[in-house]
Amino acid sequence: MLDLRLYMLQRLSALILAPLVLTHIGVMIYAVQGGLSAAEILGRTQGSIPWMLFYGLFVAAVSVHASIGVRAVAAEWFGVRGSALSGLTLAVFAILGILGARAVYAVTAL
Amino acid sequence: MAAETDKPEKMMDVSVWRGGPDGGAFESFKAPQQESQTILDVVTYIQQNEDPSLAYRFACRVGMCGSCAMMVNGQPRWTCRTHVQKVLKDNKLVIAPLRNLPVIRDLATDMTVFFDKWTAAEASFTPTKTRHDPMAPINPETPERLAASEAIECINCAVCYAACDAVAGNEDYLGPAALNRAWTLVNDVRDGGHESRMDAVSAAGGCHNCHSMGNCAQFCPNELNPTASIAGLKRATVKAALGLRK
Ligand code: SF4
Ligand code: SF4
Ligand code: FES
Numbered sequence: 001m002l003d004l005r006l007y008m009l010q011r012l013s014a015l016i017l018a019p020l021v022l023t024h025i026g027v028m029i030y031a032v033q034g035g036l037s038a039a040e041i042l043g044r045t046q047g048s049i050p051w052m053l054f055y056g057l058f059v060a061a062v063s064v065h066a067s068i069g070v071r072a073v074a075a076e077w078f079g080v081r082g083s084a085l086s087g088l089t090l091a092v093f094a095i096l097g098i099l100g101a102r103a104v105y106a107v108t109a110l
Numbered sequence: 111m112a113a114e115t116d117k118p119e120k121m122m123d124v125s126v127w128r129g130g131p132d133g134g135a136f137e138s139f140k141a142p143q144q145e146s147q148t149i150l151d152v153v154t155y156i157q158q159n160e161d162p163s164l165a166y167r168f169a170c171r172v173g174m175c176g177s178c179a180m181m182v183n184g185q186p187r188w189t190c191r192t193h194v195q196k197v198l199k200d201n202k203l204v205i206a207p208l209r210n211l212p213v214i215r216d217l218a219t220d221m222t223v224f225f226d227k228w229t230a231a232e233a234s235f236t237p238t239k240t241r242h243d244p245m246a247p248i249n250p251e252t253p254e255r256l257a258a259s260e261a262i263e264c265i266n267c268a269v270c271y272a273a274c275d276a277v278a279g280n281e282d283y284l285g286p287a288a289l290n291r292a293w294t295l296v297n298d299v300r301d302g303g304h305e306s307r308m309d310a311v312s313a314a315g316g317c318h319n320c321h322s323m324g325n326c327a328q329f330c331p332n333e334l335n336p337t338a339s340i341a342g343l344k345r346a347t348v349k350a351a352l353g354l355r356k
Pocket of ligand 2: 263264265266267268269270271286287290329330331332333334336
């Protein structure tokens with residue numbers, strides 16, 4: 001179910017996520033305290049390559065991390081096995097990736 | 111036997127699981143309480159006085175052979191070294207076959223899968239020398255040897271295997287005992303099976319399925335810590351995958 005490859009992917013994505021999550025929360029608190037409106041925030045993120053890279057990486061890491069986690073839960077708690085399990089893992093990965101990519105596009109594209 | 115009639119025996123309720131591979135149910139018995147009595151004593155009492163057809167397994171009766179483990183009041187225990195006084199609840203004992211293993215009959219489980227997984231984990235010594243070579247000098251103080259010694263006193267009782275929720279949720283998971291043994295060999299300087307063992311414990315049912323929650327360490331009667339051994343294996347497999355030597 002979890003082999004070395006998936007284990008490494010999950011650890012690696014966690015390693016990437018940790019600082020990104022902290023930065024994300026930190027910036028959110030900072031932006032809100034500064035009294036920025038949604039439009040003002042979008043004004044700063046849209047067209048910003050650094051924010052696109054930041055949230056692009058964020059979405060990629062979340063998609064990898066969460067799909068492997070859901071895979072383990074589905075296998076151990078609901079007995080999902082074999083190709084259904086691989087399919088589920090890929091589906092969660094794809095859905096999170098697509099939804100996330102759309103959000104990143106909306107927030108950072110011009 | 112005047113002494114025994116002077117003091118009326120205090121009886122306790124014992125529910126014993128009876129059945130086979132296709133299912134079964136608990137059967138109620140009464141057994142007298144005695145001083146320093148073990149769970150295995152109770153099972154033996156029932157088999158000798160109540161129902162001679164009760165099937166169970168034991169050999170050494172002193173915590174050496176690992177054959178007597180059962181579920182006692184819902185927890186896996188080595189029954190020959192578990193005192194009734196320690197686990198009796200409301201004057202009642204519930205004794206069942208070990209969890210996570212198929213039942214042969216009554217309290218006797220089929221441990222074939224358990225041992226097959228030791229083989230699958232390559233938890234056996236791969237010699238690098240022959241009998242014609244001199245004995246390998248082993249320094250007991252090296253970190254490797256200390257790690258191996260810490261994990262070596264396993265009696266193959268499968269108590270940890272019964273306690274493990276990862277095994278319960280995934281029939282392919284090799285489980286704490288086999289992986290613990292593999293870890294001792296990773297730390298054995300005389301062993302030559304490192305690479306193939308790393309592959310064996312890295313496969314789909316391997317050490318990466320462990321949740322590190324420590325049920326195995328909690329219940330191991332010999333106070334081993336398979337959780338820590340498996341954490342060691344995880345580190346070793348990552349190192350091996352990154353091309354670093356163990
Ligand atoms: S720590 Fe790992 S091996 Fe031990 S009981 Fe938990 S999941 Fe099983
Ligand atoms: S590690 Fe402990 S509980 Fe597990 S088989 Fe060995 S002695 Fe029994
Ligand atoms: S009978 Fe040998 S360990 Fe219990």
